[in-house]
Amino acid sequence: MLETVIHGVTFKNPVIAASGTFGFGHEFSQFYDLSRLGGISSKGLTLEERFGNSGERLYETESGLINSIGLQNPGVDAFIRDELPYMESLGTVILANLGGGTLDAYLQGVEKLNGTSVDIIELNISCPNVKAGGMAFGIKSDVAYEVVREVRAVCKKPLMVKLSPNAENIVEMAARCEEAGADSISLVNTFKAMAIDIHKKKPVFDNIFAGLSGPAIKNIALRMVYEVSSAVQVPVIGMGGISRWEDAVEFIMAGASAVQVGTANFVRPTVCLEIIEGLEKFMVENSFQTIAEMVGIAHNNA
């Protein structure tokens, strides 16, 4: 009943652990059987290993989290060698989330991932935390179009493009990525934000700006998913502040074929499981036979 097929890849259910909030799975495997998940998106990978940002990396807001991790990761080669064998043993769909500083870095990363067992490449053109973290490509749709087109030309895996909510025009951005050959669109990454330490009288983060996630962004992300899903034909994967099964249902009704859960994993490590169970119960109670029946239903009733 929960099964959902997205560009030929079958997900057991539409709940995917979001990039950067689930590592490569190890830490969560002590709490539950990860084969229960629809999928896992890897920590954002770059061609070279990165230590990430200096200084404070986290700031809790009233109802969200600002992070400045800065794509700390072991690099694509080490991912393929050390992490992927474990991930592919988990019995869930594996997305390799790929960030990049330059077009060339994206292309080289894609070439390396082409020959592996990853199911999907999630192209991150939206990390706000690294000067060359990809967000430069995620603001203007013409720039994004070029990157996606070039990546598409070498990519042998289904290509999901992850959008930044900081894009100048999110609907146009999605449409251009589709035109350039994206097989699906995921959104949103974090919102560019900041915090000031009033006692030190300076910005909390060394980079000044950082990315806001969690419940605080949910209803803006939902609106973006709603708008984008009526503007593109390819599947849309929605995220931003999903913490409960009700949130997941909202995103699906707004037009998402699947959802990703990020920050909520930090609050309770078993949250994805609770969302999957709640979703199934809701479908039974409301006589939905398939996820597809729910996708975008809010548009019909608007």
Place this chain on the structure above:
Amino acid sequence: MPASCLKSDILSHKEIFSGVYQMTCRFPGPKAPGQFFMVRGWQGYPLLSRPISVNDADEDTVTFVYEVRGQGTQLLSALRPGESVELTGPVGSGFPVEKLSGRVAVVAGGIGIAPLLYAAKSMKGCEAELFCGFRGKSYLVEAFAPYVSAVHVASDSGAEGHHGFVTDLLDAADFDAVITCGPEIMMKKVARACREAGVLCYVSMERHMACGIGACLGCTCKTLHGAKCVCKDGPVFLGEDVMIDA
């Protein structure tokens, strides 16, 4: 020792010093000294759970001693026995008490004294002394009596013991090993003194963290062996590995 995420009954909860609380919860299974739990005693907000170290434990229970610092610990402090908290843990890599022998100095700054009690209790065949510094009056010190042969107290205000830093009282060369928890500047001084004296030193680090299990990479610290998660690879590290610029 895998962690679990459970709803746990509060068995006792009291204020042992102004703004410092001691809470015992039912939580079966082993817990190692220096490990901690992500504690949540509320729905919704604050968003994140709070990392609180194991102050004492047995097979069925865990005890925390924490200081009220913000909204989370404030909400926690209002809970009564019979109510419940959500606990994720035990997490982290604690004090390797099996590697300690001979004379051990246990050095605490403020609320950093909390995890050191369970560490002192778990050390076998060592002769331990407690060195502790406080802003004003001391707390929790009596609980160490069965496990230490001497207690040295310092206070910033002069309200109790030596008027000054706890590090003034410590001569690392007198000991075979030192374990410490408290403000980072204090631990830096301790680690430096140990390095100069060639004494084994373990420090328990504190960083802002979101998940507590090694997934968010928010609490990364630089070590001699590369980037490590304070929550998962620590919070306890060899002093010389993390106090690189000390």
